[in-house]
Amino acid sequence: MKFRILLLIALIALAACSPASGTLTVTDAWARNARAGENGAAYFVIENGTSADDTLLGVRSDIASATEVHMSMADANGVMSMNMQESVSVPANGRIEFKPGGLHVMLIGLTQDLNFGDTITLTLNFERAGEITLQVEVKEQP
Template identity: 40%
Template sequence: MNQNGNQVRVDERVRPAASGGTSAAYFAYTNLLSTTDTLRSLNSDVAKMTQVHESYKTEDGMMGMREKKDIVLQPGEEIQFKQGGLHIMLMGIEKDLNSEDSVTVRLNFAEAGEFTKRLPVKP
């Protein structure tokens, strides 16, 4: 929510990247089930490895990233994969990702099953 109480939407995208490098995917997902759901796995059509990472501040004030393994969503809860927070890391990019491209990310949930998101590549 922003200061006016309005929902802030994530800029849905994948960052451009060179082959062999890393990128990140940003979008929102809402658990529409009436039960708690858990993210079991995720993958992408352009990366050898795909993980959820979280950004954090170290004790000395530096920013860092680490893998976040346990993603559990309550009924109706939205998760926002965004820059500076939770995001999806795409590692071992298999081809250059340029602005005219798009990328598929698949999330596999224990209850909801597979959720597929197609995202544009843009800075």
């Protein structure tokens, strides 16, 4: 009997510890190296572990004059262009990958150099999950 109670407690503890269960998480963040005055770019993966749709409403940083969400796309001639995204939908139990050639955070007019090994702070604002602050390392594309 005592053993059974302990087992039950252990199971409850395990359930409570399991990570991304029922939450929205942002992982695998990295940023390109760039010089002050240039534009930088940052990438990450959003995983919505909840059963409700969410929306990324915007991103903030304090190291660029403007921080925007862009989508890169190629036209029929293979010429790449970028469109600013007012928001990005993150479906329930869905995964949105920001990566080179696709969605990215554009750091427009960097106010400082971004050197390999540096860490920058990005704040993502979600409709449901609220604000998520990320420490983003400047590094080679993983």
